[in-house]
Structure formats: C-alpha cells, structure tokens
Amino acid sequence: MLKKYITNHLFFDTMRSEVLNTAAQRNVFLSPDALQIILSNPEPMMFVNNILSYISKSTMFVGKEDVLTFISGGLSKSESKPVAPKNKRQHDISVVPGTDITGESTCEGKVEDFTRYFMSRYNMIRDMLKRRLGSSLPIEKATSVSREVQVIGMVSESSVTKNGHRTLTLEDESGSCKVLVLKDSNISDIIVNDEVIGVVGSPTRDGKMLVAQEIVRPGVSHEPWVPSDSVASVAFLSDIHVGSHTFLDSRWDAMTKWLRENAKKMDLDYIILPGDVVDGIGIFPGQQEELSVDDIYMQYYRLAERLKDIPDHIKIVLQPGNHDAVRPAEPQPALSSVFAKKFDSNVMLTANPVCLSIEGRSVLAYHGRSIDDWVASVQRLTYDDPVAIMKEMLERRHLAPMYGMKTALAPEKKDYLVIEKKPDIFVTGHVHGANTIEHCGVRLIAASTWQDQTDFQRMHNFNPKPGIMPIVHLGTGNTIMKGF
Ligand SMILES: [Fe+2]
Ligand SMILES: [Fe+2]
Known part of the structure; x- marks a missing residue:
C-alpha cells in the first residue's frame, strides 16, 4: 500500500513538473488552480498541449477560467493560423522529393551499379563531413x-x-x-x-x-525541437502482422475504439504504419504453423478491414517491411496496388525508407531491418534498446551502412538509405520494441507491434512490447506512449 502511495506520489510529482515545463517552454505561466484541473485529467500532457495549442501566441498566463472555457469549447485558437473546421480537415502531408524509390529503381545488380551506389553514399556523406572537417x-x-x-x-x-x-x-x-x-x-x-x-x-x-x-562523423546538429503552431498529432502503428495467429485482436480493437472516441478531439490526424503490416508467407522456416491466414492477398484484405476501424479523418501512411509483398532489398518500393485494392482512399502507400513532410515537420520512417545487422556487429547494441541503435544511424547519417549482412541493399543510382536531412521525428519498427527518446531535438521512436510473442521469437529469447501506440504532437513535439 505504502509502495503504491509512493509510486503514485512520485508519478504525480513527475507529471506536475512535466506539465509546468511544457508550459514554461512556451513562456506560459499556469495558475495553481489551472494546474490542478490539468493534473486531474487522465491525460495531463495531452490536455496541456491542447490548451497551449489553442491559446493565442501572446498569452502568458492561463488561469482556471481559461481552462474551463477551453473545456467548454469556447477558447479560440491561436490567431496566427486559421484552422479548418473539424468536419473539413485538410491534411498537410507529402513525400519529400527524392526520398521514395517507387518507380525510380534502375539497378540491375551489375558491378557498375554497385560502384555507382557506393560512390553515391561516399559523396553524400563526404559533403556532410567536409562541413565539419574543412x-x-x-x-x-x-x-x-x-x-x-x-x-x-x-x-x-x-x-x-x-x-x-x-x-x-x-x-x-x-x-x-x-x-x-x-x-x-x-x-x-x-x-x-x-x-x-x-x-x-x-x-x-x-x-x-x-x-x-x-x-x-557527420552527426546531427544539437538544435532543439522548435515549437510550431500545428495542433495536429501523428501516431505510429508498426508491425501489425495481420495473418499471424498471434495478431492481438482485442488490443487492436481497444486501440481503434480509443481512436474513434478521442482522435478528433485531440487532432490526431495522421497515422504511420512503418512496415510488416501483414505476416506474409514463407518469411522464415516453419512460418506456416504460425499463420491464421495463409494467402497473401487475403492477408491484405484482412488488413484493409482492420484499417477501416480507424476513423476516416485520419490519413494513414503505409510503408513495407521485410514481411510485406515487395522486394526484400532496400530501398523497398511501395506496396503494389494489386494488394491495396481494398484500402480506403485515406491510405497512402510509400517506400521504405521514406521521408515525409507533415505540417512542416520532417518524419523519417524506416522499417528497421538493419537493426539485425547492428546487433550482430556491435556487442553492446541489443534488441532491447532499438533507439540506441537509431542514435548510431543518425550519427552516421545512414540507416544501414553494413553491406552483405541480413539487410539486402539494392544498388540504386542514389543511396536512399543516407539520411540527407536531419528529421524532426525518426521512427522504426521491425524489432517489436516500444520506446522513445529525444536525441539532439529529434524524436526517436521504436513503434511497438500488434503481434504477441511468436514461438520463433520465444525460441530466440526475444521479448516484444506489443500494443503500444506512440503519439507525437506536431506543434510541441510532446510524445506519449499510449498502451492498450
Ligand atoms: Fe515485424
Ligand atoms: Fe520486420
């Protein structure tokens, strides 16, 4: 009992500081009674972010009356940005030019292709290093x-x-x-x-x-996240693995129910699926024993049904992973429309990796196959800490430097795995872990899974962290890991 009290007390104290810090970063002071109302909300961070997004830029003090007015829907949004009415949402999302291999593949695997590919990598990173070295x-x-x-x-x-x-x-x-x-x-x-x-x-x-x-190393600048006036949020659902016996139906249902009840209220307008959306066929020995759906087309049809549980106003970005029905060599092009026939029009198909621009934020999404190679090559990097590996990728400005290991690399004329621009958000999946940290102002996210531990994973002592949806506020950068 005492332990529970202490835990609750510590949690409350931490949350109080986080709420106050978030407001202070916007130069906003919260009155004690406003703070009390915010902390009584089940999601205090989300709540305070929503309030901060709605108040005018010149506001420096938020009192109890302001919070109550916000709750009743009467507080007007920042005067600097007109926002579309709730029933007429306008998405602001696009693929950053030159980051999506779909339709651009030219390699035939000849020696000249490899020479050109590695020269492309060398030249791009050399230019970054020159800026540091002179x-x-x-x-x-x-x-x-x-x-x-x-x-x-x-x-x-x-x-x-x-x-x-x-x-x-x-x-x-x-x-x-x-x-x-x-x-x-x-x-x-x-x-x-x-x-x-x-x-x-x-x-x-x-x-x-x-x-x-x-x-x-080229690294990334240490500049922190600069808040913007975007009020929207983006969520991530990685490694859904529809078609597997261990797909977590009930947790998926709980998550989509929560989205239907909350997504509009909190302007959660974008969801990214960073690969392994279905379990696929013949991906590893004996996989057929672990499949509930053993037809690849049917797996994507079932996925389409699951995606219909997500509210229509949310733009969904789907990229492939190593379990999906595209070439395994990276960069992987977007899923063919043959498999996407049943998807609604709110689903956008992209390559792996890809860089997206969402409401002015750059989001680097990579399935994360190369994490296997990082773990195999470097003793102190482990599957339990994928974000530590993502930091190494950022430092080197490359998602998969090691050639000839598990990650097959297609020798395209340009190395799409070079991280050309520092992203605001960097997400991976693949290892079914869930975690987030901030590194040099970048939100690093390991985006969980919707598949329970498989026999194959148990055999390899691999412990997933399923059923967690990371959500990032595009204005403030605040990140929560919402569990189901
Ligand atoms: Fe996966
Ligand atoms: Fe994977």
Missing part, C-alpha cells in the same frame, strides 16, 4: 606527408589486434590506407563496415598507416 587530403597522399592530416573514407575492413588496438582499412577514390586506433584513445568502439568517416591522424614514419587522433 579541408581533407586524398587518402593516396595522406600517408606521404609528415604532419597531422584529415581524410574522409569508407571503412572497408575493421579488425582488432592481439593487443586490443583496432585497425581499419579506409578507402576513397584515390586509394586506400590502414588506420590504427589505439585502444587507450577516447575514440568510440563502434566502427562498422562500409560507414563513411573522417579521420584526423598522423602518418607513421614508414608511411604505412595513419594513427587516428579523432574519428569524425
């Missing part, structure tokens, strides 16, 4: 000078010596060289094959290698 030398010349140098190259090989030092082979257009990373240096131990890095180092006397003093 000048750099071609690798061919770097080991022949007797001073500190800066080079930019792709890691083609990485190994650890008997003494615990690390050696890398770094390549650029001019040639390749060995780089020694001493074990006592403060350089991150996470270096993966085929990532593009900058190295600040000194050549050894014999000119055979560079000794690294620093490894530089």
